[in-house]
Amino acid sequence: MADSRRYRVGYALLPKKQQSFIQDSLVSLCRDRGIDLVPIDLRRPLIDQGPFDCLLHKLYGDDWSRQLDDFRRYYPDATVIDSPESISRLHNRISMLQVRIHVVVSVVAARFGIPKQIVIYDKETLSDSRSWDLLKFPVIAKPLIADGSAKSHKMSLIFNHDGLDKLKPPIVLQEFVNHGGVIFKVYVVGDYVQCVKRKSLPDVIPGSISSESSMPFSQVSNITTPQRNNDDDDDDDMMQLDGTEMPPQSFVVDLARGLRSATKLHLFNFDVIRDSTRENKYLVIDINYFPGYAKMPGYERVLIDFLWDVVSERKRTTVDQMAVAAVTTTAAGGNRPAAAAVGVEENGVSPRQQVMLGCEDEAVRNIAVTNSGCSTSTDNCIDGEDQKEKSPILQV
């Protein structure tokens, strides 16, 4: 029997986001499906604007969190996507990549990790070479806070020690990993996963002399198609993108599912690079909440299907059960080591494995009490195997 009920989905977004995400095509397709998208008036209390079957939001701050709490108390049946607690984990570039990923991998010929990185909280530590002498230059300096502000996207590629002088802690120093100038952006919308290729920073040629000690940059991978004025450069960029092989789809899906379970988020994307020096080694470098979905081909259909699943009671239960099942499955793999790399067995087929990316809880506590934390690894990245052998944090 057709469901003739209409559903109300409220959205609380900043004007820029609203403009890019709430397109006429999305609104009208939703309407045809029985879903009314309702803008939240940010000048009025949220609680006065309900009821909603579902609430989408990308706003931060204590006041907004309080409003959401009130809303959830008053409308316990409404689904809030996503919880501020889960989202806030992505606002710090250390906790962002410390999420444990419980990935159940079926058949995958790829491994993953995160780049080797340290966090520096003050100038004094920055000027002490012992803080960063475990890192190999070049490194990328990223603001520790990733709250979506223009400042949080301002990065620098640092070629040598002199380049560190201009930095303003708190910052994360992350080893730059050559990856062929192409990044993989994986968009996640509930169960749906789509991987696209984007232009990234070019490789740094070992031994090449740069006259500068650092190079600032911002939001390189947000450019969907080449947006420079020179046609030849555009053609080169397109050829480079076209010629880059995608990561195995099953690997991307498993990674996405693991991240979803670990972050408890439904709407996010993550950036992955393929290490040019190590075969089939992928590094997760960034996770973004509620990214620019309008840049994802066919985004309207994907979002509508997701919203429909959320608002219709049957699926709401299933989504919750799935999240529980994912955690239960990984917990049940008790004879696996706490941290293991996704790898290929000799016959080229991995068994179903539990893998984990990120630091142990102990490590999180260490970070809170030291000025810098460093993942120990002899290589340029941290993966499950490294963590199994060594403490993931080096106190400096």
Ligand SMILES: Nc1ncnc2c1ncn2[C@@H]1O[C@H](COP(=O)(O)OP(=O)(O)OP(=O)(O)O)[C@@H](O)[C@H]1O
């Ligand atoms: N460890 C790394 N090695 C090589 N390149 C990197 C590394 N980290 C970041 N990059 C490059 O720098 C860009 C920006 O990095 P990152 O994604 O961390 O910044 P961001 O401001 O959070 O990005 P976004 O705009 O997606 O939110 C990446 O898209 C990639 O091109």
Ligand SMILES: O=P(O)(O)O[C@H]1[C@H](OP(=O)(O)O)[C@@H](OP(=O)(O)O)[C@@H](O)[C@@H](O)[C@@H]1OP(=O)(O)O
């Ligand atoms: O708006 P855009 O399309 O540029 O989306 C970008 C989004 O900006 P917005 O949320 O202000 O819109 C960014 O969010 P903040 O980190 O700044 O919060 C971040 O998620 C980027 O990764 C998105 O780009 P994408 O990864 O999809 O290419």
